[in-house]
Amino acid sequence: DTGVSQDPRHKITKRGQNVTFRCDPISEHNRLYWYRQTLGQGPEFLTYFQNEAQLEKSRLLSDRFSAERPKGSFSTLEIQRTEQGDSAMYLCASSPIGTGGVGVYGYTFGSGTRLTVV
């Protein structure tokens, strides 16, 4: 499978617990993106990496959220002290770097991790 993989597919957690999601991008893609999608909304940008460097983080992202991509391959997104408002689908996408970048290639999305905070 050469697509973007996300694990787990579903996560139910109690409010206040910490959760961590993993994303494995397409191997030759240098850029990796995290988005969040709630019901009735489009994907909302959270953060992105070029190799292991985190280049941008949304101002909407609270300090409870942290993302890493330590070796420039897979990435993890951690949410500390989860709240009910964190319930959403968390999407990972990847893109190659090249002339035109995102404009030429667009993103390839994974299937997402659905988080439910109870």
Add this chain to the structure above:
Amino acid sequence: AQSVSQHNHHVILSEAASLELGCNYSYGGTVNLFWYVQYPGQHLQLLLKYFSGDPLVKGIKGFEAEFIKSKFSFNLRKPSVQWSDTAEYFCAVNARNTDKLIFGTGTRLQVFP
């Protein structure tokens, strides 16, 4: 800041009807434009994109979109829809000086046989 507006939240059509989904963006500079589709239970897939050149872009499954710069629009069209086109459709914009896509809220399309 960039933003995307999709005016049609829910569209219901019969098979063979023509489709046009509106998308307008807000950004003064050069942009790349995208339409993504999400079939029930599946992940977001790229339908088509505009990067440069001919403003009429053809994508997969008979879809096309036209970039009208003066109207800041990138409407999606299909002359004859099929039941299998039932899905959610998202328009997205990328400002050329950034690497992130900004998505609209999506349009849910239901096609009845």
